[in-house]
Amino acid sequence: EERRVTGGSTLTAKLKVRGTGLRPMLRAMIDDVPALAFVFEDPHSADVLVGEVPAGAHDLILFDGVQEVARTRRAVTIQSERSPQLLALGVFAELHERTARSIAAIRLSSSLEIVKVGPQRPDANGRWQRDAEMRVQCDPDPAGEGCVVGGFLLNAPRPPTLWLAVPSGEVVSFAVNELLPNTPPQFVTARVRLASAPEPLALVRVGDRDDILDERAATVIAVGSRHATDVDVTIRAGLDQSRDGRVYRGRAFKAGAPFRLSTDRYVLEGVVLEVGETRQGESK
Structure with a gap:
């Protein structure tokens, strides 16, 4: 149309x-x-x-x-125009332990579905939190502003916090951190050079995974030569197609592009050296 x-x-x-x-x-x-x-x-x-x-x-x-x-x-x-779906990554916060345990992959409403949850972990206030990935059905948006759910613009400069009823019957907060397309990613292998001080570089291991629940998460599958200030690694990552080319988590992914790998043990910056062939929808 x-x-x-x-x-x-x-x-x-x-x-x-x-x-x-x-x-x-x-x-x-x-x-x-x-x-x-x-x-x-x-x-x-x-x-x-x-x-x-x-x-x-x-x-x-x-x-x-x-x-x-x-x-x-x-x-x-x-014909009615079906509004788009997106994946919203974020965190359920300020939870009672019982509530944190009850959160699971489940449909909450006609427009919201929890598709993945991470492990529960304590916060600094004696409560619990849990990362989650949700599939959201955007409301019809005649103004063309973006993905609106329940009156909240998800792709606003400052992402919103949604208040949701979970299976335990409680209403809890879900802070949106990132939005991804609800389409199968294109999986590639790529060589990346990570640069830092020797101590963080020494922590890099095969199996290290970027800190998102989604299947797109970049994973280290091989570690190459190490030097005092950099290390070459091979990663597997899920990319999405945009108007400006392929992107990883919304950022350009091609030779020469900057790259960031954040795990529970380190955060490293680097540059993409080479991108291999694309495999549609293969996560392994």
Whole structure:
């Protein structure tokens, strides 16, 4: 479906009308919604430009001034546009221990589903927290701002905190940290050079995994030559396709691009040296 702005209105469809006796001064309605334009071609052909019309089957009506001259019943069918789904990564925080234990992969509502949970861990206040990945169904967003759930814009500059009812019956907070596409990633192997002081570099081991629950997480599968200030590693990571090329966690992933690997033991910065072939949807 092509969506363009025409005279301040959104064009959602163009209909071809064929018949006899068509005239340039006719105007069109889709039920009680005026068409954006009636584009006359010849007495046997015209186009009707359609703006925002509710989903469902509608009559196409032609008027000459205020007089109805033709009507085709249920000639226009507008299908509801399904809003996108995203993966929201974040943390359930300030939990009672019993509540933390009860959180599991489960559908919470028609628009929210917990798909993965991490281990529970204590916080500094004597409560518990638990990382989670949720699949969210974005609400219809006529303003085109992004993914809105329950009135909260998830891709706002400062991600929101959602309040959700969990299986225990309690209402708890879920702080959104990151959004990812709800599409299968493209798995690649790549060589990366990590640079730092010798002590953090000495911690790098095969099996180290980037600190996200999602299957895209970069994992070290081989450690190469070590030097005083850098080490070369081979990683496997899940990439997504964007308008600007392939990305890892929203950042460009190609030779020369910066790369960050954060685990529970260290945080290291580096650069991508080489990217291997793509394997669609293979996580192993």
